[in-house]
Amino acid sequence: MNEGEDIIICRCEEVSRNTIEDAIEQGCDTLDSIKRRTRAGMGLCQGRTCQRLIAGLLRNKTGKPLEELKPPNFRPPFRPISLGLLAQEGYRLRREDELRDGGK
């Protein structure tokens, strides 16, 4: 890899190595803070593709072993799902639960 040549690290959000390294220099020392600062790992794939690359950059820049890092927070929904569907179907499921529990 050419020194200095910038490349995309997070494919979904198109965040480059320089952007991530800048964030680390400015004090982001966890995967979560890098994510919040740069959006790297926040895209459709939820960081599955770039997380390891970012962890590597973090280790190289800070010298902190990966063992000391925490994986980034990960919350449902784990897969793309539209909020409309979630709201509509969630309501249906809750009604079904209520009916089963005695129609309260």
Add this chain to the structure above:
Amino acid sequence: METELAVIGSGPGGLSAAIEAAKFGVKVAVVDENPKPGGQLFKQIHKFFGSEKHKAGVRGIDIGNQLLQQCQDFNVDLFLNTEAWAIFDNGKALGLKRGTDKIEKLSTKKLVLATGAMENSLAFPGWTLPGVLGAGGIQTLMNLHRVLPGQRVLIVGTGNVGLIVSYQLIQAGAEVVAVIDILPKIGGWGVHASKIRRLGTPILTFHTVKEATGNGEVKGAVIAKVGPGYKIIQGTERELKVDTIGIAVGLTPMAELAWSAGCQLAHVPELGGWVPVHNERMETTLKDIYVVGDVCGIGEASTAMEEGQISGIAAAESLGYLKRGKAEELLEERRKGLDTLRGGPFATHTKAGKGKLMKRYYKS
């Protein structure tokens, strides 16, 4: 919907867990987001290693069919095209999305996470161009869907995946221009390397990919020799005319479901990264959630199947379908199998990593 044992992932580990538990009468549901079950088994068209007991000599694709047949024989429910998008109540309920527009809740007593692994990335200039793929992705496309991504391929990485995919590309009619590795030695098994070397495919160690070239899609790859510190030696660059670059630089366990459910994770490099802490029964730190296969340490399909069986037996016992003594007997047999499969020098890392995980389990 309700079940006694829910399994997420229908690869060799997940199916083995399901079959083993169902054998003893447990009601089992397997969930997979793919339209076809089998995980990565159906792209493994080569004969597997192992002993007769571990289905050695049988092609992965045929092992997949055998497992599916057993699922049918033991009435395992398979939910395909179904995404598990949330885990609630310490594993006692799953949020499922079936097809494009149906959301369901699946209540369960026990949960096995068999979510597998994903391929590691390697970032270099041009790596986002169409034509750069994961080597496993190439394997899926050609062996499962019978489509070649291109005609002239560079494979980056000489682990077993890189070597096997190279051989299978040639079987499918493509040309593998070179297989390169930045490390001084071939990572995978010698027999796999020999298979492509005698076809004339060059394996270049101490080499890296500097750049994928092409405008709009891959037209070439610039590779170069590396020296001390794995830095490129200026002047050794050369461009290979390729239309496809396959990245085969290892796998990372997909442990995020376990993590978000609340299972403790540990970073164990020997196992591929962050993995759920578990014990010899494949129980995580949440006692109703089990993990099996690549999600808890990169291994082989054969070890995933043994781990799957262990979790199935353990779950059947704790649900009351199996007596303690009988269960222990069966578990001991599988553990011996695992020990054998991890008995060689290529698996010392895995063995050490698993040791660390168990220690962590009993410390927590």
Add this chain to the structure above:
Amino acid sequence: MRTLRFNVLSEEELMELPGFPSLDVIEKGKPVAVIECAEKIPCNPCEACCPQGAITVGEDINNLPSLDPYKCTGCGLCIAACPGLAIFVVRKAYNESDALISIPYEFLPLPEVGEQVEALDREGKKTCLAKVAKVRNSKKYDRTPVVSFTVPKEKCMEVRHIRLL
């Protein structure tokens, strides 16, 4: 433990392997298996498939296979059974001038009997010409056809693959 980390096995390394039938036996010229398996990987179909009991891996399936060349009849079942495609059968005294080599060949098209092909060494380099003598592809081989071809005797430990012309 052996650490094969070269791109190919050299003939010297080969001869140290317990699956190598010894030069004497090869010189005698009867068909015999040559097991080019140099790493301890957990695997034993070669042992299980041999009808003569000529291949031993043992209790620990990580052991290297060892060959009893006097029991081996060179039947070739192990060629297709080996998941690593690392077993070949060599019959040095096939006739006056030629040896017969049998290899696993999982490619299309399959060569025809009588066809002339290029003989390649372990690095894929063209070594000489070869003539196909037999193509076996029964169900037992499970889609790993075994191709036998003749090459000049002195090439019998060098040639390990063929390329169709």
Add this chain to the structure above:
Amino acid sequence: MGLRIKYHPILGEDLRKDMISIEVDGRAIPAYEGEPIAAALIASDIKTLRKTKRIGEPRSLFCARGVCTDCVMTVNGTPNIRTCITPVEKDMKIEKQEGLGNWGEEPK
């Protein structure tokens, strides 16, 4: 079409027969029902499946198993569909996705 594997030493001959036609950006593309959309497109030498939102880079299949989401396209009007694991169906209309895609009109 040159990229389809008709004969294979292990998989045998591809015995699937009737192909259907799907519409990709207004063009008719042959495909087998049930195969992933991305496989059909690559077999027809359509490599670029989407353009990224910021730089407008072309992207294609990358992981081929539903994880990386690089192959998302607009399928029957719905954007962000992972074409590597979404099977081809009759009368499908597929569009190369620009950026995050267009979710269409708000329902009334």
